[in-house]
Amino acid sequence: MPVFPLLHRAHDYEFLIKRWKALTKREGLTLRPFAQSGEHPVYFLDSRAGEPRTTNRERCLYISAGVHGDEAAPPWGLLEWAEENAGLLKAHRFLIFPCLNPNGLINNTRVDHRGVDINRTFHDLKEPVIAAWRALVEPHRASLALCLHEDYDGQGIYVYELNQKPEVVGHRILEDCAKIIPLDLRTKIDTSTADRGLINRKRLPKDMPGLPEAIVLYQMGVPISLTFESPSEFSLLERIAVQKQFIVSSLHHALDL
Ligand SMILES: [Zn+2]
Structure with missing residues (x-):
């Protein structure tokens, strides 16, 4: 009998969306x-859809994945x-983009x-996906933004932190992960x-040809914007586990959730 390795449908966008639905x-x-991105719809979840937009006093959390399709663990x-935190999802306003680049993932x-x-x-608001993204995100005042990524050169996990305050939260989050x-x-x-895995960004890197999501969110007034990177040459299941832990620990250390 052949022994089959544990199969993961890592690049199956349809299956990902089916599970979200x-x-x-x-x-x-x-x-x-x-x-719409090429042939594929791009999805969004507002866990408090239909309620008034978030004010400064309420918690609003932004999380996205799948901006780069060769980084399979984040989505x-x-x-x-x-799936494991449905209660939390409903207790606060979460703005979630499960996979912003479907073709890339596929x-x-x-x-x-x-x-x-x-x-x-x-x-760039001439980009249709970006213009639609911005229209959904901008009306709210998010307290925290998490952008989930991977790095094929990565030798371990690391995080880019943009924080309006002088102190950083990244080290405590990384310690858990x-x-x-x-x-x-x-x-x-x-x-x-x-x-020790923390890149504390206080100014824009030079020679950047266009702006990444995390920086635009920060410019839009999100006080803490974290971009997490797991090493994409490591085991997929561990990378998925660490991405999940990053979300849990970020909510805990940045917002006490
Ligand atoms: Zn990336």
């Missing part, structure tokens, strides 16, 4: 398409987190169906200086 239906929530980590590419890295287009996948201890990651 099952979850939202079960919980009385609505996952809805908000834009599944986000889905599993939501084809295992960083770029979308046109060959564009959408994480350099978040400033490092129980699953160790920290990337490089002192220079890409072109940024890193300290």
